[in-house]
Amino acid sequence: MFIQQNYDYLRHQLLMTGFGDALNAPLREKLEQGAEKFSLQHSRLFGEDETFSTLHFSKASNGDHYFFNAYDLVLRRPGEEEVKQHVFINDKYNYTLKERYNLLNGRAVFKEQPVLSKDQVTGKLVPNGQTYLAWRDLDLKNTDKLGNFVSKTMYWEHKKELQSYPIKELSVPYDKNKLVAMLEKGDKAKVTIVKDDQEIKGLVAANPRQQRLDFYDSQGQRMSVRKTEKQVQDQVKQLKAPQLPASGEAGKPAQDKTASQKQENTDEPTRQRTRHRLRLS
Numbered sequence: 001m002f003i004q005q006n007y008d009y010l011r012h013q014l015l016m017t018g019f020g021d022a023l024n025a026p027l028r029e030k031l032e033q034g035a036e037k038f039s040l041q042h043s044r045l046f047g048e049d050e051t052f053s054t055l056h057f058s059k060a061s062n063g064d065h066y067f068f069n070a071y072d073l074v075l076r077r078p079g080e081e082e083v084k085q086h087v088f089i090n091d092k093y094n095y096t097l098k099e100r101y102n103l104l105n106g107r108a109v110f111k112e113q114p115v116l117s118k119d120q121v122t123g124k125l126v127p128n129g130q131t132y133l134a135w136r137d138l139d140l141k142n143t144d145k146l147g148n149f150v151s152k153t154m155y156w157e158h159k160k161e162l163q164s165y166p167i168k169e170l171s172v173p174y175d176k177n178k179l180v181a182m183l184e185k186g187d188k189a190k191v192t193i194v195k196d197d198q199e200i201k202g203l204v205a206a207n208p209r210q211q212r213l214d215f216y217d218s219q220g221q222r223m224s225v226r227k228t229e230k231q232v233q234d235q236v237k238q239l240k241a242p243q244l245p246a247s248g249e250a251g252k253p254a255q256d257k258t259a260s261q262k263q264e265n266t267d268e269p270t271r272q273r274t275r276h277r278l279r280l281s
Helices: 002-016 024-033 097-104 158-162 173-184 229-240 257-280
Strands: 037-046 049-059 066-076 083-088 109-118 125-143 149-154 189-195 198-207 212-217
Touching: 002 024, 002 066, 024 037, 037 097, 049 097, 066 097, 083 097, 097 109, 097 125, 109 173, 158 173, 158 212, 173 189, 173 198
Parallel strands: none
Antiparallel strands: 037 049, 049 066, 066 083, 109 125, 125 149, 189 198, 198 212
């Protein structure tokens, strides 16, 4: 009974982290063997790319319950050097294998993450119950002391930016939601660009580090896509618009614009009469 419960828990965790059900049988076998720790091997193709993962499991220090602690991920791409990352597993808010693959390919992922605070006893950073939504990518040129690529957290209004472009899929709610979901997972999403009444097939990926979207043609080459004319006009108007203060001095509320405008309208005839008298004299 205990093994079955532990197996069900770990099986669900593997499913939620993107490893599917291919490891279910060897997982069950390892649990029944009862070793203090064990590892499982997993591989998956993403087009011509392939990931190799070594998943690490171990017993709790105070019981027989096994936990999925971490895995070593290796990405191999044709004609390129392999890249590696050691991935820690938490109870919740884990990135899936596909999302990890996208991160190692230099793309960003938008995800809910826990806020970490220092534990008063251990001094370690632990979740405090709060969460936040943000983009995160990897700096593939720099690693930490453990050899892992350093991650960066970014905030960017990707949905607003997406609306700036002549993308056909945005006109259909289902297609739009599907497109947004793919971008948030770090995928290159297929899109149809409308230009001069012509439809051009391409791909788009989120680039929050540069606060933009990257477009590619059907051959995977970078493609330039201009924002819609309306969006450009709105941005110009926003830049030209006067910036009114949100509040007054030292925390005082801003002056009521309606009252101020009424006062200016009332004073205008007086100013005109004064200028008229000056011209006559």
